[in-house]
Amino acid sequence: xxxxxxxxxxxxxxxxxxxxxxxxxxxxxxxxxxxxxxxxxxxxxxxxxxxxxxxxxxxxxxxxxxxxxxxxxxxxxxx
Numbered sequence: 001x002x003x004x005x006x007x008x009x010x011x012x013x014x015x016x017x018x019x020x021x022x023x024x025x026x027x028x029x030x031x032x033x034x035x036x037x038x039x040x041x042x043x044x045x046x047x048x049x050x051x052x053x054x055x056x057x058x059x060x061x062x063x064x065x066x067x068x069x070x071x072x073x074x075x076x077x078x079x
Contacts, residue, residue, distance in 0.1 A: 002067050005060045012060075016053040022046045 023046055028039050065071070 002064050005064050005067075009057050009060050012053050012057040016050055016057070019046060019053060020050045 023043060028043070033039050
């Protein structure tokens with residue numbers, strides 16, 4: 001299970017990078033907004049999607065932490 005979690009975490013990291021990369025899409029510089037705040041709303045939703053992916057990645061890390069006995073490798077304390 002730990003290997004599968006680690007593999008999925010890597011996929012999520014790659015997808016997260018692609019999602020975050022949308023922030024630099026040419027639509028924001030080459031296209032006029034159809035309504036005021038359109039681009040800002042789009043960027044806000046891109047960042048929300050990215051944060052949710054990062055949260056999912058972290059939670060799979062927590063699954064792995066429990067498999068390893070519940071001790072965080074970062075602080076040496078039980079979760």
